[in-house]
Amino acid sequence: MSMAMQKSSRTPTKNSKEEPASFFETVYAIVRKIPRGRITTYGAIAEAAGTRLSARMVGWAMNAAGHAPVRVPAHRVVNRNGMLTGRQHFATPTLMQELLEQEGVKVENDQVVEFEKLFWAPPVKS
DNA sequence: TGGGTGACACAAA
DNA sequence: CTTTGTGCCACCC
Numbered sequence: 001m002s003m004a005m006q007k008s009s010r011t012p013t014k015n016s017k018e019e020p021a022s023f024f025e026t027v028y029a030i031v032r033k034i035p036r037g038r039i040t041t042y043g044a045i046a047e048a049a050g051t052r053l054s055a056r057m058v059g060w061a062m063n064a065a066g067h068a069p070v071r072v073p074a075h076r077v078v079n080r081n082g083m084l085t086g087r088q089h090f091a092t093p094t095l096m097q098e099l100l101e102q103e104g105v106k107v108e109n110d111q112v113v114e115f116e117k118l119f120w121a122p123p124v125k126s
Numbered sequence: 127t128g129g130g131t132g133a134c135a136c137a138a139a
Numbered sequence: 140c141t142t143t144g145t146g147c148c149a150c151c152c
Contacts, residue, residue, distance in 0.1 A: 053148070062133055065133095
């Protein structure tokens with residue numbers, strides 16, 4: 001799959017304040033607010049960010065989150081099915097599951113157990 | 127400027 | 140049930 005675009009450099013646009021300079025940072029801010037042991041979905045984040053029509057962008061932002069200035073708990077973000085779709089993008093394919101289990105989130109067959117119960121609804125972006 | 131990209135979501139077959 | 144296809148939008152070169 002991934003052949004071109006391996007560098008993917010992004011513009012940090014660091015602001016002294018918490019003000020997100022771009023949609024990416026908005027997503028990062030939301031993801032960082034996910035409580036430990038909880039999870040959310042790309043769609044929920046997208047909705048909170050104001051782009052519910054495109055959950056894809058959240059995944060795209062997560063892709064860039066790997067080189068974000070602040071570590072983003074991307075392992076707490078799963079797809080609508082509660083599946084760890086992004087595990088393949090972590091340092092190791094199993095890292096995402098390991099991190100989740102470290103926080104008490106049980107994962108079976110690449111899917112979060114009781115995903116609906118652990119689901120955390122991100123606050124709506126003002 | 128324009129085009130391509132995608133860690134999703136949803137509908138249809 | 141699984142598979143296939145389309146839409147969607149912000150960001151990067």
